[in-house]
Amino acid sequence: MDLHLKAIAKRYANVAALDAVDLDVASGELVALLGPSGSGKTTLLRVIAGLLQPDSGQMLFGQTDATRLSLRERNVGFVFQHYALFKHMTVAENIAFGLRSRPRARRPDKAAIAARVRELLGLIQLPELGSRYPEQLSGGQKQRVALARALAIDPTVLLLDEPFGALDAKVRVELRRWLRRLHDQTGQTTLFVTHDQEEALELADRVVVLKDGRIEQIGTPDEIYSAPASAYVFDFIGRANVIDGQTEGGELSVDGHGLRLPVDLHSRSRARLYVRPHDIGLVGEGEGLPARVLSSHRLAERITLELNVEGQARPLELDLVATPDAVTPASGSLVHVRPLRYRVYSD
Numbered sequence: 001m002d003l004h005l006k007a008i009a010k011r012y013a014n015v016a017a018l019d020a021v022d023l024d025v026a027s028g029e030l031v032a033l034l035g036p037s038g039s040g041k042t043t044l045l046r047v048i049a050g051l052l053q054p055d056s057g058q059m060l061f062g063q064t065d066a067t068r069l070s071l072r073e074r075n076v077g078f079v080f081q082h083y084a085l086f087k088h089m090t091v092a093e094n095i096a097f098g099l100r101s102r103p104r105a106r107r108p109d110k111a112a113i114a115a116r117v118r119e120l121l122g123l124i125q126l127p128e129l130g131s132r133y134p135e136q137l138s139g140g141q142k143q144r145v146a147l148a149r150a151l152a153i154d155p156t157v158l159l160l161d162e163p164f165g166a167l168d169a170k171v172r173v174e175l176r177r178w179l180r181r182l183h184d185q186t187g188q189t190t191l192f193v194t195h196d197q198e199e200a201l202e203l204a205d206r207v208v209v210l211k212d213g214r215i216e217q218i219g220t221p222d223e224i225y226s227a228p229a230s231a232y233v234f235d236f237i238g239r240a241n242v243i244d245g246q247t248e249g250g251e252l253s254v255d256g257h258g259l260r261l262p263v264d265l266h267s268r269s270r271a272r273l274y275v276r277p278h279d280i281g282l283v284g285e286g287e288g289l290p291a292r293v294l295s296s297h298r299l300a301e302r303i304t305l306e307l308n309v310e311g312q313a314r315p316l317e318l319d320l321v322a323t324p325d326a327v328t329p330a331s332g333s334l335v336h337v338r339p340l341r342y343r344v345y346s347d
């Protein structure tokens, strides 16, 4: 089912939790809603679910105007961060719950429900655990059961609100990869809320970056990472360096350092470059900015240098690929650096 939101707005007293949000989700897409705390992710998910009424705007599920439909009429599947399994029911009963509680006319018979539960237990790779109770499961297993329960009703759209947020880091990474494979199998239209940019970039077909109830950017993970639409998105997605300088004649220079870089800003006398740590290169004297090595850290696959450039507010981070014979410049030594790829924003 495809989904279309038009100018959806929701206010709480003096806070615009959602401010004219437009969003189109194609059938079968997995979309991540990404943003810091308070950016409106949960509000948006709850509005789509029908748990919360927007103040204005319109929402279409396919061709159907769903704006005023109830939660039940929308037939959405929902999974929250904290396991909401029914403690007194077995895993199988939990998964069957949505089908069993349908009005009689639309309720499948017992054999069909049992078959569906078996199918879903297979899909979540817990075929033997149908008769267990939630307290006999690990956190990750509980969330997989919660997902099976949400899928049991063949939802129009699956809504996941930080479903792995309460799990430890390693289980989280395993489960998000598993969820991606599951999604490829089921083709279920899915919206996934997270404040973790790594999770969003790894998991989603498209990422929606929210800020103060507004969409800052919508794009594929590659677009969001490689072409952030604003300084906010650049900063939020991955590590960011900033280099301040003066502009003249379409070039940026940094006081007294002879660095000249083309920038597409003609009306400003000052500009700020945004640069990823792997997009800064070590160059010869006279080809870039002199920088003092403050520290270096060697991780498995990379070396990160922290550098001080005179006149810049923040130290720069530069990543080098840690090949076996790579030589790490010593702390205190002087190097020369040059941004290889960078972005400049006019806001």
Ligand SMILES: Nc1ncnc2c1ncn2[C@@H]1O[C@H](COP(=O)(O)OP(=O)(O)OP(=O)(O)O)[C@@H](O)[C@H]1O
Pocket (backbone or CB within 6 Å): 012, 013, 015, 016, 017, 035, 036, 037, 038, 039, 040, 041, 042, 043, 044, 195
């Ligand atoms: N019931 C409420 N009453 C008043 N203000 C609210 C209410 N629910 C949310 N808000 C406000 O609306 C804004 C958006 O909140 P929302 O929960 O959607 O953000 P979020 O991005 O999901 O944050 P988090 O990651 O912390 O869950 C915030 O400023 C929040 O304080």
